[in-house]
Amino acid sequence: MNILIIGATGKTGRQLIKEGLEAGHSITALVRNPCKLNEQHPNLQIVKGDVLDLASLQEAIPNQDAVLCALGHKRFFIKTKILSKGTANLIQTMTKYGVRRFICITALGINDSRYRLGLYYTLFTIPFILYFYFKDKSLQEKLIEKSNLDWTIIRPGQFIPGKKRGKYKHGLKEGHYILTKLITRADVAHFMFKELADSAYLYQKPGITY
Ligand SMILES: NC(=O)c1ccc[n+]([C@@H]2O[C@H](COP(=O)([O-])OP(=O)(O)OC[C@H]3O[C@@H](n4cnc5c(N)ncnc54)[C@H](OP(=O)(O)O)[C@@H]3O)[C@@H](O)[C@H]2O)c1
Known part of the structure; x- marks a missing residue:
């Protein structure tokens, strides 16, 4: 499949690239700064773009079969709309070009996974x-x-460093009210590609933890 990765220079984005290339997909990485991504592979294309710049998405999105999003930032103490505005731009451009499959990371603790x-x-x-x-x-x-996209929202627990184990829990009631459940980014990437393959959680918001 042709797959666009958003947040490709990030820690999870890099795991998504690795997982996608290993699975034989053709990967496009959307990056703000191409110098940040040194990786070279015949099936990896790097496109410069910014989710907050609608026009810059027009080059990357047409002809994709799916978009996998690991967008994030560290401006925690400023009231920003980077995630929502960036995602609105992605949705708008995907809709325009008829790219329907969207798998996006948010987090446990959001909306109906509160607490x-x-x-x-x-x-x-x-x-x-x-x-x-x-x-x-x-x-x-x-x-x-x-x-109107074919979406799945992936809600991980707290990230920990570490390799892919390939064994984790996922489900609509995942997480814990008292304990903070953990997961590696590598296993989140694995789960996102699994979801891409089987669409087990189409229009749903599964959590993923150990
Ligand atoms: N940390 C946790 O415990 C945890 C738990 C659950 C869920 N999550 C969520 O998982 C997601 C991925 O986390 P992570 O640690 O892998 O994130 P990260 O390493 O901070 O990577 C974020 C990525 O988003 C990109 N980005 C930011 N603004 C952008 C823009 N305007 N246009 C295009 N790309 C932009 C960054 O690009 P640059 O390299 O150019 O900055 C980077 O590639 C985040 O949404 C995070 O909140 C985290």
């Missing part, structure tokens, strides 16, 4: 550190749900 990132996140991290970020992620999910 399921554990007590520490519920009482401290989300209200005091991730408040604006999670508001934006909440809006991001709502835009995806309202779209």
Whole structure:
């Protein structure tokens, strides 16, 4: 398949590239700064673009079979709309070019998974550190749900460094109200490609943790 990866220079995005190339897909990586991605592979194409710049998406999106999104940033203490605005631009461009399959990472703790990132996140991290970020992620999910795309929202637990284990839990009730459940980015990438292959969670928002 032809697959576009958003957030390709990020930690999860790089795992998505690796997983996609290993599976034999033709990967396009959307990057703001091509110098950040040194990887070379005959099936990897790098396209410069910014999700906040609608026009820059026009080159990358046509002819894709699916878009996998690992967009993120660290401007936690500023009220930004990077995730929601960027996703709105992706939805608009995908709709325009008839690219329907969209698999996007948000997080456990958002919207109807509220409180399921554990007590520490519920009482401290989300209200005091991730408040604006999670508001934006909440809006991001709502835009995806309202779209006419064939979407799946992937809600990971807290990321930990580590390799792909290929063994993890996923489901609509994943997460825990007291404990913070963990997952590696490599296994999230594995799960996203599994979802791409079997569409087991079409129009749903599964969590993924160990
Ligand atoms: N950390 C956790 O425990 C955790 C848990 C659950 C879910 N998540 C979510 O998982 C997602 C991926 O996380 P991560 O740690 O892999 O993220 P990351 O390493 O911070 O990567 C974020 C990616 O988004 C790109 N990006 C930011 N703004 C952009 C823009 N305007 N246009 C195009 N690309 C842009 C970045 O590009 P540049 O390299 O150019 O900046 C980077 O490639 C995030 O949404 C995160 O919130 C994280």
